[in-house]
Amino acid sequence: MNIDDLVTISPLIACVLTACGVLVADLIAPGRTRVAIAIAFGGLVVVAAAVVLVADGGDVSAFGGAYTVDGITTFLDAVFIATIGLTIAFAPDYLVPRDLPMPEFTTILLFALTGAMLIAGSTDLLLLFLALELMVLPGYMLAGFAKRDALATEGAIKYFLLGSFSSAIFLFGLAFTWGLSGTTRVTGVTDALTTFAAGGGISIGLAMGLAFLTTGVAFKIAAVPFHYWTPDAYQGSPTPVTGYLSVGPKVGAFALIIRLFAEALAPLAADWLPVFIGLAIVTMTLGNLVALTQDNVKRMLAYSSIAHTGYMLVGLAAYASGEMAGLEGLLLYSLVYAFMNLGAFAVVAALQRRRGVTASLSTFAGLGRREPWLGLLMTLFLLSLTGIPPTAGFFAKAYIILAAVESADPWVNLLAVIAVVNAAAAAFYYLRVVRQMYMEEPAAEQTALSHGRLLWAGLAITSVFTAFFFIFTGPVFDSIQRAAQALAIT
């Protein structure tokens, strides 16, 4: 280890220090929400600056190639930082009236951010696993954050049990891979597997390893049929946590997939591609079908997030079949999904500022009249989640579909058709919320709530991004293409 290595991981160090800072401040003066938020945002700015500075120096490796900063690292770091920042901005309106401690919430999130950023840069299988655990452990804590709430506890336990189970499976798969390739470095694994692939087919051991790894990550991204923990964990968690869980760990797990499957296991793409195509089909379709019948908006968004996982898997499949646009689409979708989904959850959280308000559909009845701004913003996010132009969600979907039609693999082409049919079906349940807001009358007259300034600021950012994305398509597409160059198909 030398000083250059430390400079390379300076964003991670800054992130841990920020988390510790919030913790220490909370020890000195307990329960100060504003202090915690101020330190957190100050820290996030430093982290973001460090990411930019490190990225400016070009691609670098640290710790003997275990940690790498390339275009993908930087891009995903930016998505993660935005996700955490927005989550912190949206949380107080929900947590404070319920006497849930904001400083602890912030600290846990910052540790999760460290884990997520570490995944994005890991080029070593062991480090990948450690980073994964660092990201998901805070998630379990957050899911049970409302510890006196039975639903939250149930959701958290399910999440924890299935999560640790899948981690074990994943680790088992890593062991197989390591045993057969003799190295844990991603580049080494790639080389070893290239020889294997050239040697005609994969051995039984490698096939088992591949199966375990696939199962493990499928759990983490909540792909069908490994999604059963999602609806309970999402519905039970405090709403800002749900928003975070539906974005942060999911994009984090996709970062893992990019590092592991798209990079380390790339030589075996022909072997794992069919599995991912199948996963994409069932994930999109089942997520949407079940979302159709939900009466609770949080649960509906949980199932719809499963469907969005499916769309992202389409991008991955396109990439695996040899189309760069697939990886670019996956990155773009992660970014756009983070903003639009967090925005939608923020509106739900804002409505729940009054204690005892559930996230059932009827909560939204007459919202368009009661709180026109929230109604308008929710409509925007829902249209974007549906993929109606000119919102950001449309461009993300279009990019993924473009990648799928470019592919030379007819099955991936078929994915494009399945994806759009699903998107049309999704319109039904997203528009059901719009219908509640504008076309139904509330059962009982409710008064408008006041919302925190931080919440409005966060909503302003997410909504401007979602609504005016079409203006910035040029630069955003450029940066995505540059980021994806790190894993260019040669």
Add this chain to the structure above:
Amino acid sequence: MDAILPLITFLPLAGSLVIAFLPRDSTRAIWTVGVGTALATWAVSLFLLVSFDPAAAGFSYEVDIPWIPFFGIDFHLGVDGMSVALVVLTTTLTWISLLASIGPIQTRIKEFTIAFLVLEVGMTGVFLALDLFLFYVFWEVVLVPMYLIIGIWGGANRLYATIKFVLFTLVGSLLMLVAILATAFAYQAATGSWAGAFDYEALRGFAAGGGFEAGFQVLAFIAFFLAFAIKVPMWPFHTWLPDAHTEAPTAGSVILAGVLLKLGGYGFIRFSLPLYPDASVDLAPIVIGLSLIAIIYGAIVALRQTDLKRLVAYSSVSHMGFVTLGIFVSVLIPVGALGREQGMQGAILQMVNHGLITGALFLLVGVIYERTHDRAIARMGGLSAPVPVYAAVFGFFVLASAGLPGLSGFVGEFLVLTGSFAYQPLVAAIATLCMILAAGYLLWMFQRVVFGELSDFLRGLGHRLTDMAPVEVVTLVPLAALVVVFGIFPGLLLDLVSITVEEVLAAVGPAIGLAAGP
């Protein structure tokens, strides 16, 4: 002059932004700005109509600004004769609909006018876009305001109707998106560059050179076909239409029938035929078959309707069948033979005329609904005595819709029949049957509603059954005038669209020329 097309598209958007900042309860100001914006847009479009040179080849007043340079996606607008005609139809019907809404719409006026103006942005954008990606964006922009217009201001069963409308449209349009992206990629793969991959003119040139292989053409044609056929709507994709029409507020029905249905016919002529000429020729017999079914089926079902709006809705299915029939018989008639151009000219004229006539019929149903809050034909009767002006205007448009010679409805159908006859006399014979049926259901309906004894239901309304108010007359007079003018001087419209028709048919020409050769 260079900016006239963006002006037409975005003037309504500017108006809707102004309205967004007006206080909710100053309804007068909201209506003034709303109708004023629509009128201003109309004036600009009339200026476009006057200054447009119908003899110009290709597209005029083009605007081409790079939007997403990497993929060669541009903000590209342009007009030819067909789009000028349809844009003017759109702007005309928009201000008429808004004006006609002032009475009936009493809740959420602000949202209504905003939704309506955004709708106009989408509609004009669709007719002006010369970039496939941009076209798709505008195409979908139409969807959301219409969803809200039906869902918020519609009738009792509006929620069912509006989601059905959205789901039908979305399934078709998203498949079209896949086809658009696949088309662009096929172009990129062949030329090695994204430049022009979404550009209509570039793609058209590429297609003319036989760029798209046959199998791909069929798939892409089917995807586009679904989107357009659902919009038109062709049998068997029409089931959303009667529900949407019946539940929509009057203005919504007018726009739906007057403009939204035309998006489908426009799409066929603008995109399906020139981009996928071989597939168009190969699949044309199927489309002709479906058109004939729509023509007859729509007419027979209309005969059985007990609700005025539903009757007009099914008559739309029938009349729009002439549009698709005209377009696709033209494709199959050998180059140089009589009737080839007439079929497609008739289709475009039918689009414009159907917009005018059916728009007016929905307005008229709205007028009577405002007074009776009922649309059941069975409860009407004897309207000629208490409301003579209404009865006369209604009669005029009923005759126009039935295709009375001298009025515009006749011209389009006649030209389509000319084309059909040249293709296959039997097809023309079947289609002609529709004109008899149309006279049947329209005149029978008119007789039951207007003639005879005043029904007990209407008598019960007493003096609430007033004749047309001045504003209602104002909304109908321009439509009536145009119906007469186009009926007597169809050349005005024909001159406008003949170059478009020639160019489109030239694009699908070579395949036919070979087939018809010695």
